[in-house]
Amino acid sequence: MVLNRLQNDKKPYALFAFLWAFLLAAILVIPVMIYDKGYFLYYGDFNVQQIPFYQLAHDSIRNGEMGWSHLTDLGANFIGSYSFYVLGSPFFWLTVPLPSSWVPYCIGPLLMLKLGLASLSAYLYIRRYVRHKKYAVIGGVLYAFSGFSVYNIFFFHFHEAIIIFPLLLAALDEFHETKRKGVVALAVFASATVNYYFFFGQVVFVIIYYVVKLISKSYRFRLREFFLLAFECVAGFGMSMLLLLPSIAAITGNYRVSEFLYGWDAVVYPKGQRYMQILVSMFFPGDVPAKNNFTPSAGAKWSSVAAYIPMFSMTFVIAHLRDKKRGFFRRMIIILLVMACVPILNSVFQCLNNNYYARWFYMLTLLMTLVTVQALDDFNITEFKHGFYPTAIITLVISVLIGLMPEDEDKPIKSLKIGIAESPKRFWVFVIATICGLILTFIIYFCYRKKRKWFFRVTVISLSLFVATYSTMYMWSARSYADRDDEFMINYALNGGKDITLDDVKDVRSDFYKTSDNMGMFWQIPNIQAFHSIVPGSLMNFYKNVGVQRDVGSRPSTDFYGLRGLLSVKYLFAENDMETLPSENENLMPGYHYLRTENGFDIYENDYYIPMGFTYDRFITKEEYTDVAKDVHHLLLLKSMVLSQEQMEKYADITGYTDGKYLNLNFSHDPNKPQDIYYPQYEGFDSITSQFIYDKSTYLTDAEKLKEHSCSSFNYTKEGFEAQFRNDGNDNLLFFSIPYDEGWSATVNGEKADIEEVNTGLMAVRVPGHTTSEIKFVYHTPLLKQGAVISGVAVVALAIYLIIFRGFRAKRQFRRTYRIKQNTKKTRRKL
Structure with missing residues (x-):
């Protein structure tokens, strides 16, 4: 009777999962949009990468400039540089039909949509593992507003992976449970397309997931089904090659992907605080990106170390680990916790790279969310106590240890400081929020004992209040760390530099002095200051050899004034309200003079500007x-x-x-x-x-x-660039300060010319003497055509497969995998 009632529950729970999270996201986002005059501004990378990247990619596609981006650093492969950030995102493509000026206003609504869909995707996965689908709705909200998800609003493009991952697992379960063909192929295609970095980690997880499912006898191994599953995985992967293959080609020269862990660094973390950082991330909302507070010396400031389950914390996770002596999810959570604590195993999720990242914690969070809602669905008072009291004790111990531990202050006169957090005020705010969550959890338990029919409603109300409060607190706490206030960003960055009246500013390179990152990208003018991780390997090699650090950004200091001449920099922009301006700034680099002040910046012109394209003797x-x-x-x-x-x-x-x-x-x-x-x-x-x-x-x-001895004219084109050069001497090599890349081809006076990589990463071509030459460079994205062919073949192969096996039709009825025997007690039927 109970089973029939559950199966006949036709309420639109999927819609509930989406709308609940969407409305909570609106509570988080809309006040910021009102405050920021329609924009949604955060801080750090979000402001200076996510927003300008969206608009630059939008405009490049609308203008047909999808080969080479001359607005990205000294120049970059457009697809290779932006596939990681936006090109694989369906949310970005929603903005493409819109006018360019609308794009920055779309960021807030897109975040709301992402959080709503994250809840929906988690619901679609979790619903198979609970009796009542309404608890899967709670699971969706917990996942959408988990510590990992809220932390990574900072990295706006991470939410695509957060959304796709539950669908990938749901597709795998669907394939095995209902024999539905095609769903795995589509999920693999979506995962590989939205973000190749996260796709690699998801592949690692799915392999572990599949093996543990077999060991736990949740899946039955049949050779025929295994080969069909393998085919779908290969077909889905193949369909993604249109974007994935050129992306892989673009990052192979980036030295950051080829640095691995060795020796003791592969076994234990060199910084002991990192273990505490991992532990804290599961019991507290977590530090905001770039501002380690609980563990100031742990490093990993941008590494997404966050796995907090809103309100409930680790209550039901610990209960599950203690009381479920066997079972698939217990095994998986233990395996993932061990991998999180061993550097080499942690790095498996990111191609074994030696940089510490925990950007796979959303996978752990999903499983912890699942066991949490399973416990709510099948509430057991004894199990609750087994999880709640250890969680409360650990939370209090960490709070006291970090909040009240005395520390010597490094001052001429020694004095004791109470608390070892970087910011005591922010620390105690987060502690209070966590404790409030545990109090609400205990209230839910009390409600279950005294007024069981109110249990679900009280849980929903309590969770809504907590999520709205905690995420808003986290958001505004993080916004306080913005290096530029919102007024500056709105008036001088997001306005696109509209008040700049320099006629040639879009035709020459500029330089920005001690201001917000990617200001030139906001204005969409060529410049040498760029905060962008995915750039040509030749560019990174050039900066390395010239002595400029180039990891995630190009920021050559004014000490390297010779670079300004080499890279054809004509203008320098410095914020008008800086105390050092304008008198001192005139002497920052030789050869500059103050021109005028526009758009909030003092403008200096380089009297010794060298036009792009010149020869040496x-x-x-x-x-x-x-x-x-x-x-x-x-x-x-x-x-x-x-x-x-x-x-x-x-x-x-x-x-x-x-x-x-x-x-x-x-x-x-x-x-x-x-x-x-x-x-x-x-x-x-x-x-x-x-x-x-x-x-x-x-x-x-x-x-x-x-x-x-420079070019008389130089122009950027949709395909690359073209120039005219009058050579009064003998044959010579004409140098262009644009990164070398295999996708370039060149003609001189209509004849094909060899492109040489010179000056340790830039380009030159031979030009004949005693004549005026017309030089044309055209860029074709490497492996794009090959990727398109592979994708096309994969689509055809999958279509044939679906016809043969009657794809997308379930051969078995959908069922949930909870144990009916556990749900026969009278006290549980009343839920």
Whole structure:
């Protein structure tokens, strides 16, 4: 009777799951939008990456500029750089039909939509594992507003993975339980398309999930079904190749993906506080990104270490681990907790990379959410006590330990400080919020004992109040760390630089001094300051060799003033209200003069601006370049072009290369042998670098000389760029400060030309002497066509498969996997 009643429950719970989370998200988002005049601003990466990336990608697609993005750093493969952030997101594509000016206003509504769909997707997975589907609705909200999800509002593009993951698991269960064909292929396709980084981690999880399901006898292994499942996985993966293959090609040169863990670093975390950080993330809402508070020295400030279950915390998770001696979910949670605490196992979810990230914790969160709602659905007073009291004790111990532990203050006069949190005020706010959640949890337990028919309603009301309060508290706490106030972002960044009246600002490169990241991207003008992780490997190599740190952003300081000439920078923008302006700023770099103030910025013009595209009259090898002190590399690159010895020989008529001249070039340097600070001392080899002088006056002279031998015109095009160059001398190599990439092809006067990688990462082509040359560079995204072919073949193969096996039709009735025997007690029927 009870089973029939449950099966006949036709209420639209899926709609409830979406709308409940959507309305809670509206409570979180709309006040911020009202405060920010229709925009949704947060802080950090959210403001300076997510918003401008959306608008830049939107405009590039609308303008047909989907090959090379000259607005991304010094230039980048558009698909390769933005597939990680926006191009695989269906939410981004919703904005493409809209006008460009509308895009920043869409961010808030899209966040609400994402949180609503995260709840829906979690519901679709969890509903199979509970008696009453209404508890799966609670699970959806817990997942959508988990510590991981709220933390990663900071990384707006992470929610696509949060949404897709439960659907991937639901599809796998559906394949095994109802024999429905095609759902796994579509889920794999969606997972691989929305974000390749998260897809790799999801593949690792699904393999573990599948094996543990077999061990737990939740799945039955049949060879035929295994091969059909494998086919669907391959087909879904193949369909994603249109976007995935060029994306993989774009990141292969990025050194960050090839750094691995070794030795003790693979076994234990070098920072002991990280273990406490992981523990805290499960019992408290967690620190805001970039601001470790509970564990200030744990590192991993942007690593998404967050796994908090709203209100209930670890109550029902601990109860499940204590009382369910066997079972699939107990095994999975224990495996994942062990993997979280072992560096090499943690890194498995991110291609074994040595950078610490916990960006797979949403997987752990989903399983902890599931066992939480299972416990609510099948409430057991004894199990509740087994989980609640340990959770409360651990929470109080951590609170007292961090909040009241004395610490020496590092001051001339020693004094004791109570509490080891970075910000005591914020720490206690989070502690109070957590304790309030536990109090509400105890009230729910009390309601179950005294007024059982109110149990579900009280749970829903309590959870709604807690989620709305805790997420709002977290949001506004994090917003207080914005490095620029909202008024600045709205008036001077989001306005697109509309008050800038420079006629050529979109045709030349600019520089930004000590202001918000990606300001040039907001204005959509070429510039050399960029906060963007996915850029060509050649660009990273160039900056590495010139002495500028290039990890997640390009921010060359004014000490590297020679780069401004090399990279054809004409304007410098500095915030008008800075105390150092304008008098001191005029001397930040040689050759600049104050022009005027517009759009909240003082504008300085480079009197020694070198137009894009110029020739050298001197050439050196990479060995000579490397041997010169790195702090003058930026000036050396204005004196001579850097080539490999093979290139020196290939263009011997230009470089003056002879076998005898470079015969005694010493490739290995003895670290014990004294070297001159500015030029090498080779045995039997006299490098021209020994004749160079590195100072500001010679920099200006070098810049003037190169300016005389620069292109008369240079224009960015939808396909790449084109230029005109008058060469009054002999044949030469024409240099462009644009990153080298395999996708480039070039013609000079209509004839195909070889593109050379010079100056350790940039480009040059040969131009004939005594003539005016028309140069055209065209960019074709590497492996895009091959990816399209593979995707097309995969689509056809899947279509044939679905026809043969009558795809999307269930051969068995949908059923939930809870145990009926556990639900026969009278006290449980009353729920």
